[in-house]
Amino acid sequence: MSSIFIILIATAVVLFCIIRLKLHAAISLLIAALLTALLTTPEMIMAFGEQKGMSSAEITSLTHLTVGKRLAIAFGNTSAKIGILIALASIIGTSLMRSGAADRIIRGLLNLFGKKNTSLALLSGSFTLAIPVFFDTVFYLMIPLVKTLTIREPRKFSLYLMTIIAGGVMAHSLIPPTPGPLFVAEEMGIDLGAMIIGGLVIGSITVLAGYLYALWANKRWDLPMRDTADISVKELEKFSLKSTSELPSLSWSLLPIILPLFLITGNTFSSVWLAKDSLAKGVFETIGDANIALFIAAILSLWILWKHLIDQSLFKKYITEALTSAGMIILITSAGGAFGQMLQQTGIGSQIGAMASNYQVALLPMAFVITALVRSAQGSATVAMITAMGVMSGVVNAELTFHPVYLALAIGCGSKIFAWMNDSAFWIITEMSGMEVKETLRHFSALLMVMALAGLVSIMILSTLFPFA
Template sequence: MHDPLFILFIGVLIVVGGIIGLKLHPFLALLLGAFVVAAMTPAAVIEEFALAKGATASAAASLAKKSIGERVATEFGNTCAKIGILIAMAAIIGKCMLESGAAERIIRSMLRFTGIDKAPMAFLVSSFFLGVPVFFDTVIFLMMPLAKAMTMRIGKNYLLFVLCIMAGAAMANSLVPPAPGPLFLIGEMNIPIGMMMVGGTIVGLFTITAGYFFALWANRRWPIPLRDALDARLEDIRAIAAKEDSSLPKLGVSLLPVLVPLVFICADTAVDALMVPPKTVVIRSAFPFGLVDMVQFFGDKNIAIISGGIVALLVLINHKKDSKEGLTPFVQAALTSGGSIILITAAGGAFGGMLQQTGISARIADLTSGYQMALIPLAFLIAAVVRTAQGSATVALITASGILSGMASAADLSFHPLYLGLAIGCGSKLVPWMNDAGFWIICKLSNLTEQEALKTVSPLLVVMGLTGLVIIMIAAQLFPLV
């Protein structure tokens, strides 16, 4: 009854059965699953989990004594703290870019540069390189309005654009520092950051190429139309698509809502990399007083996305300066849509958090510790099982690297530990489903149903992860780097 694997099975049954079988709203199904999992987890297991995460004995005991409602609400709130402002402001940015014509201007400029045939590839590569300095969910928020505008412009391939955005952002998030998971991984496994960045980029380009071909196939097999949404009505997008170039914002102005948060976040990432002791004092003395503090302030992801939202609102105000319409209707529509996404994503975070408290990661580590198999597939397998079980790619990276760091250093490896790190990164992509906050973000922002996302988005990441494993094993044989 208290085995984490059994609790996981019950949780999966409630969430998947509730959404697909009973047609429950995802928020209710995820919250119900979180409460049941929390109720089935003994206090001693919760305390052991907290101690393993580095909590003090008193803090661990305090967590174990909390009521089920408190624990679920805490994880719900923690997820809201991570994504609440991001989703709300991203919804405003997307709505403003669509209404002002900024998204349409970007699409027209992209089509002139790439042509219609290469537009999906442009989305794929752009999302990958955006995903290196910027969080996965931020990339999705910034790119999805462009996918909707592009689909309206050419009249087809909506699923292809959605999957290209997902493919690029997801792989960068788990393979290339400075994303949080890869940063922890390189520290745990003593992999040079430059080597991980180069290796992650190379493997990532192979994997997103495989993802692109899967996306082409899925788009032909399950063509999904662009649907009405509160924040992006089809009639509004169609009206904007019919406008003359002269009535749209200039390209530079149109890019500002995306470029402002991107530049701020990239600048903060660069400063953080330079500020590692003992360089801190040197770096601070090399720049004018307060510049570093200003970069770090605006580089915070929440401040950066708020700045982008303010710029997007200014672009919309300028575009509608001759109109008597105020901003309230547009902001209200964006926040109505964004609020629903926040609730569902936070409920998914609560469900994933309750699964983690069952000790599922440690249970998986015990099951795999005695396996006598090659280390690269083992690293991939552990990360994949942890990701599927509890939903977070970052937790899967941290868990798998913690399990294998000692094994990698003790074993007489015939290849560089870089390949283990890359295998863990690829394994952490399998398998996204309803316990993953990212699944709900892509599902709700794209207006795909849960069933559509499960048969397109989830297999997409499986294909890319497995492709990465094959490439890594071949590279470890041909270029062991030792």
């Protein structure tokens, strides 16, 4: 049985389990990983080991492992790479939201941009918050503000709505520490600082494209603001009623977001610009490590939360909720990592790697299309990125004419096509904004498609002009 056939079967199993059987993504991925491992022959594993440059002893040891052990090792390897980061990112996001720091950032941006540029303030605020906070949470947080602003300007409801979607949705797939880009960067051996910088650049381009579409759509279709009865919105609206003096200061609110980005990217630049044995380089290598940088940010965010909680008995409850949510994400991502590694052991990497020498230009759209197909079929951007990474694993060792970060970003952009009824965010946005399904397709699905295609085009152009190979 060929490796391509095994991958087709495994991918079909993932989609069948999620779409038809309605199984949890983690269970679906583990089932597919187990099936892939069972179908993989010792000869395929040996070819995989040789491709990875393993010694004869390592290859022999790998081929003699049981299916269960291979699966467990792959699961553990992924968890070791991203587990702490996801847990810390969840703590930071929850602390910013519950303390009112996230709302303070939005108010600061509104003051900075002015009333005439409210849509740009919402766009920037959503993009900024989505770096440490999951998109669903960002949307929960900002939709009450959108509704409040729309009371004064009813004709701009769809514009404001699309700006918070456009700002928040791309960071989820392009900028660590969100799980998808974090996983892809770790699997491809891409420095997180480089991934953050690349994600910020491509993210800015896609957000601009989304904003232009939002301006056009707002003029083309009238979208009234309707009554909704969502409890989560009411809970978050209490922050909009507080005076600015009751919220954390803007500098403290921004610190848990800006500081880890500075430390991680500082570590990346120090490795290039500073002497190998310099003190500054040693300091950046320590505190610029992603785990340490986010740990420092998490401590700061916890202090902000503790200081601004009226009822401090809720402190433990909120952190427990954050860690519970993070645990589920870690489980899904680790299961996806196990699936990806089982796919790699089929030897598909050597086949795609061989294509890389002759079809360099086609690799970026290939990664984009594979991710887009999986996303369209099952709805989860993170699962789509994990699955595509498993299929494209062979490119990691290929002689690329461009930096692999471009490939990771192409996978991230591909995860945004096509968002429709099988995506949980589709229904969250539909229900909380009061839109009808056809309106959500116009103001959410089409918006994401425009942004994703703009991202792919910009990635292909930049990989040609600035390959950094």
